[in-house]
Amino acid sequence: MSEVKTKAEKARTAAAVLNKLTTSQKNEALQLMADSLRSQQDDIISANKEDLERGKAQGTSSSLLDRLALGPERIEAIAEGLEQIIALPDPIGDVLETFERPNGLQVTKARVPLGVIGIIYEARPNVTVDAAGLCLKAGNAVVLRGGSSALSSNRKIVEVLRSALQNSALPADAIQLIESADRSSVDEMLKLNGLLDVIIPRGGQSLIRNVVENATVPVIETGAGICHTYIDETADPAMAEAIAINAKVQRPSVCNSMETLIVNSRFAASHLGHLADQFRKSGVEIRGCAETLKLVPWAVPAQEQDFATEYNDYILNVKLVDTLDKALDHISRFSTKHSECIVTENAAHAERFLQEVDAAAVYHNASTRFTDGFEFGFGAEIGISTQKLHARGPMGLPALTSTKYIIHGSGQIRG
Amino acid sequence: MSEVKTKAEKARTAAAVLNKLTTSQKNEALQLMADSLRSQQDDIISANKEDLERGKAQGTSSSLLDRLALGPERIEAIAEGLEQIIALPDPIGDVLETFERPNGLQVTKARVPLGVIGIIYEARPNVTVDAAGLCLKAGNAVVLRGGSSALSSNRKIVEVLRSALQNSALPADAIQLIESADRSSVDEMLKLNGLLDVIIPRGGQSLIRNVVENATVPVIETGAGICHTYIDETADPAMAEAIAINAKVQRPSVCNSMETLIVNSRFAASHLGHLADQFRKSGVEIRGCAETLKLVPWAVPAQEQDFATEYNDYILNVKLVDTLDKALDHISRFSTKHSECIVTENAAHAERFLQEVDAAAVYHNASTRFTDGFEFGFGAEIGISTQKLHARGPMGLPALTSTKYIIHGSGQIRG
Missing domain, CATH: 3.40.605.10 (Aldehyde Dehydrogenase; Chain A, domain 1)
Incomplete structure (x- = not known):
């Protein structure tokens, strides 16, 4: 035998x-x-x-x-x-x-x-x-x-x-x-x-x-995580920056780190430049959609395939959207249903996001990096089921x- | 497409x-x-x-x-x-x-x-x-x-x-x-x-x-059910007969019906002849182990493969054992882990059976035919997971x- x-x-x-x-x-x-x-x-x-x-x-x-x-x-x-x-x-x-x-x-x-x-x-x-x-x-x-x-x-x-x-x-x-x-x-x-x-x-x-x-x-x-963070129009800028940086940079190699940042275009008009600079200082390459490139000229143009890629590395896709619906559509299309986050002060938008996004863990105003057995208080984990x-x-x-x-x-x- | x-x-x-x-x-x-x-x-x-x-x-x-x-x-x-x-x-x-x-x-x-x-x-x-x-x-x-x-x-x-x-x-x-x-x-x-x-x-x-x-x-x-009923030495004879007949005859074509009856040999010495007659009256063919054939001469000799067969029909394997351990061994070997029953008045034997038998449903003194969403009060069922x-x-x-x-x-x- x-x-x-x-x-x-x-x-x-x-x-x-x-x-x-x-x-x-x-x-x-x-x-x-x-x-x-x-x-x-x-x-x-x-x-x-x-x-x-x-x-x-x-x-x-x-x-x-x-x-x-x-x-x-x-x-x-x-x-x-x-x-x-x-x-x-x-x-x-x-x-x-x-x-x-x-x-x-x-x-x-x-x-x-x-x-x-x-x-x-x-x-x-x-x-x-x-x-x-x-x-x-x-x-x-x-x-x-x-x-x-x-x-x-x-x-x-x-x-x-x-x-x-x-x-x-x-x-x-x-x-x-x-x-x-x-x-x-x-x-x-x-x-x-x-x-x-x-x-x-x-x-x-x-x-x-x-x-x-x-x-x-x-x-x-277990495992695969193409995780998104969506910064809504009404997000608190300091909170949004802290969450986005943490989700990408604190440990890029793991499945609950962020691969794509989706930003409301009105928020982006005021804050994306600064936020992108913070990513650059942390050594993160940005691959942006066409609208992103207008605000962050040094970003690399993102290809369609980039949004479907789990980098597990210091690389971040950035995509601008006009509406929550467009953010939800993008997530529905590219998410691996692991961990997804909305940063917003708009309670109705938060509620819609938490309800409609189909993922193991959905966050309002917190980093996706918390999807973890120890962080949830389980004492140990055998893995993260997707x-x-x-x-x-x-x-x-x-x-x-x-x-x-x-x-x-x-x-x-x-x- | x-x-x-x-x-x-x-x-x-x-x-x-x-x-x-x-x-x-x-x-x-x-x-x-x-x-x-x-x-x-x-x-x-x-x-x-x-x-x-x-x-x-x-x-x-x-x-x-x-x-x-x-x-x-x-x-x-x-x-x-x-x-x-x-x-x-x-x-x-x-x-x-x-x-x-x-x-x-x-x-x-x-x-x-x-x-x-x-x-x-x-x-x-x-x-x-x-x-x-x-x-x-x-x-x-x-x-x-x-x-x-x-x-x-x-x-x-x-x-x-x-x-x-x-x-x-x-x-x-x-x-x-x-x-x-x-x-x-x-x-x-x-x-x-x-x-x-x-x-x-x-x-x-x-x-x-x-x-x-x-x-x-x-x-x-879902589905496959090679279900056993074990009649222990101390089983109440009338209860054992009612449960065994019900488990086989009430609707033989379904997955929670009994395929093999295991009988303690001391119980069998007094009661198997009568029980077998009841099965015969219900039109059930008995395929018995060598010890069974001594007590039920008209039974067909069981082949090894019979014990691994889900008949879903008016056919029943009968196997005699000396001890609870031998009953547990037989079940462990041939069960499809659907529904398994012990009929006994011995609480310690019941406890061991319920604990040790690995199946979706384990019964003490009741027919395996109850493994069903309606019978469990779920109102409906999409199937029985095995x-x-x-x-x-x-x-x-x-x-x-x-x-x-x-x-x-x-x-x-x-x-």
């Missing part, structure tokens, strides 16, 4: 055990995992060095190498991440509904684990621990398939985590790492209906597209659960 | 309008639809005759022709179904969570429509109306693709429904019927990411398998919604 199928079957068997564990049994296991990461940090760092050296030899960019690197501080932060998961309430067993039918049947809808979760991700080895911790806390076994550039790190980390579980009530088989670097191991995971209950891809667009297009296992799509089924927006522990109807009867039969 | 894409785009445009409508606007439209079905029943019945005649000429079985047939009573029942949907609470706008963050952000999680729902189904033309009514009430546009055997009926029904919408606040384009009988129209729907938000297949196993295996649009899987994402078990209106985070700020930016 293939590595993928063998390990998925072990995870499935482990999931049946996990389903029966108490919150404190799960928390004890998570603490053992955190302790082992700390006590074995030297082994992890030396495994990580192998990845870094291989990466350097292959000419990997320094920014990617930085994301891959593990030192004592990062390992401590990862261990603390597990302790944050311990502190989160256990969603399993929560009763979501309970009702009695006229025939006396007592129906309870309760949260149960999903079962076995597949995570397909790229470079950063901290995801290995975060994802495993969150899945286990919600009573799920996990099959991890990280990027080959982090394989030595991931192998050592999973070895440490699994051996920590030996001293816990959790089966070590609850954490599985697919070690094959071959792309076919991903393809095989995507079709493992019956063994995997869901696959969550975390990574760049091509990784996510491959998963969405080829999986027969249900998928929770689909509409099951979970939408930042996903905390409840997104890693399903439900079950439990029915108590006294001999009822259907007439 | 293809029929499928053209109609899906019209549905997408209509969905943006639907998203803004009030409950009473939607209910008025549903009432107009019900009224039109009644006033134009003669046209519908004559369109239905075309389907029936074509079916007869093609040698369609009488049971399928019966499912296809529409008379005044069935049309009245379909119209009443729409009125039942009017009576249901509108889930859109329901606030599921609301919290304030330390930085003052006000976060609300509210129910919103999914957007555009694709329904792929088989013969019965009542699904055309039920599905459209439920989707519209939850604020969604719908793209219907029914079986070619009901095409004339569906075409007339959709014409009637769409012309009813002309007099309402709902755009007629909110209801689309794919008329191409070509299988490629299904294939095209399955890949319409961005235009369809979800596809719900309703029909037999091969229809559902095709959708699950080929869709890139998210799917809610997957773990988004919705599990009978799906009422809330299963046809998504959520959105609405964030009110006062200039917050991320530090």
Whole structure:
């Protein structure tokens, strides 16, 4: 049997055990995992060095190498991440509904684990621990398939985590790492209906597209964010500037950062010049529509395709509009339905925007950068769902659960 | 542009309008639809005759022709179904969570429509109306693709429904019927990411398998039910018999009926002979394991594959076990995770069964036939989900919604 199928079957068997564990049994296991990461940090760092050296030899960019690197501080932060998961309430067993039918049947809808979760991700080895911790806390076994550039790190980390579980009530088989670097191991995971209950891809667009297009296992799509900020005619200029700069510049590489700024043309007439200068000072290239170029002559002319591009970089599209309707039309056309913002002092405009824009998170007078599990107070997140089924927006522990109807009867039969 | 894409785009445009409508606007439209079905029943019945005649000429079985047939009573029942949907609470706008963050952000999680729902189904033309009514009430546009055997009926029904919408606040384009009988129209729907938000297949196993295996649009899987009833050693014999007979015989053709009866061997020693006789009187063929055959010599020997078969017919597998664990093992191996029942007077056994069996609905001392939106009091159902994402078990209106985070700020930016 293939590595993928063998390990998925072990995870499935482990999931049946996990389903029966108490919150404190799960928390004890998570603490053992955190302790082992700390006590074995030297082994992890030396495994990580192998990845870094291989990466350097292959000419990997320094920014990617930085994301891959593990030192004592990062390992401590990862261990603390597990302790944050311990502190989160256990969603399993929560009763979501309970009702009695006229025939006396007592129906309870309760949260149960999903079962076995597949995570397909790229470079950063901290995801290995975060994802495993969150899945286990919600009573799920996990099959991890990280990027080959982090394989030595991931192998050592999973070895440490699994051996920590030996001293816990959790089966070590609850954490599985697919070690094959071959792309076919991903393809095989995507079709493992019956063994995997869901696959969550975390990574760049091509990784996510491959998963969405080829999986027969249900998928929770995460990630892509072409986020807009619309500055309305009545926006407070200082607030609008602070929000727009923050949405673009505070961390351009992430999905909830802004790609396109839409500006009401009357607001723009007074304020766009100054605002554009602030972006320039922050090192942001502006690609503007024809109207923008009249006010910001140094901007690069925007092509149609630019408005459909997630730069994740110091590049910003700027588009002027006459009316709220035109802003809504532009967003409806180009949005990836992640996070969208209106800055306005006009309550009716705010209300329309929040109601009509179809996105996981819609903001009035706040930066789109807040779309994040930690910022929402979920304590942790497994990703940000950009689909509409099951979970939408930042996903905390409840997104890693399903439900079950439990029915108590006294001999009822259907007439 | 293809029929499928053209109609899906019209549905997408209509969905943006639907998203803004009030409950009473939607209910008025549903009432107009019900009224039109009644006033134009003669046209519908004559369109239905075309389907029936074509079916007869093609040698369609009488049971399928019966499912296809529409008379005044069935049309009245379909119209009443729409009125039942009017009576249901509108889930859109329901606030599921609301919290304030330390930085003052006000976060609300509210129910919103999914957007555009694709329904792929088989013969019965009542699904055309039920599905459209439920989707519209939850604020969604719908793209219907029914079986070619009901095409004339569906075409007339959709014409009637769409012309009813002309007099309402709902755009007629909110209801689309794919008329191409070509299988490629299904294939095209399955890949319409961005235009369809979800596809719900309703029909037999091969229809559902095709959708699950080929869709890139998210799917809610419905249907397959290999349901078990386990009679424990301490079961009340009269209750066990009533439940087992009901689960098999009351309507064998549906997904929540029983396919396999598991019996504790000590209970079987005293009671299986009588129980088997009752099944025989009801016209049920028994396929038994080796131990069963000792007690029921007239039973047919069960093959391994029988336990993995959804008969939807008057055929029942019977398997004897020594222990609850063996019953749980058998269920874990063959269950499609739909509905599972234990009949027992032993509370600890009941508790273990309800906790450990992984299924959408788990029963203690009641027939599995109750897994149904109407029986659960949901007023209607779009299907019974057998997957773990988004919705599990009978799906009422809330299963046809998504959520959105609405964030009110006062200039917050991320530090």
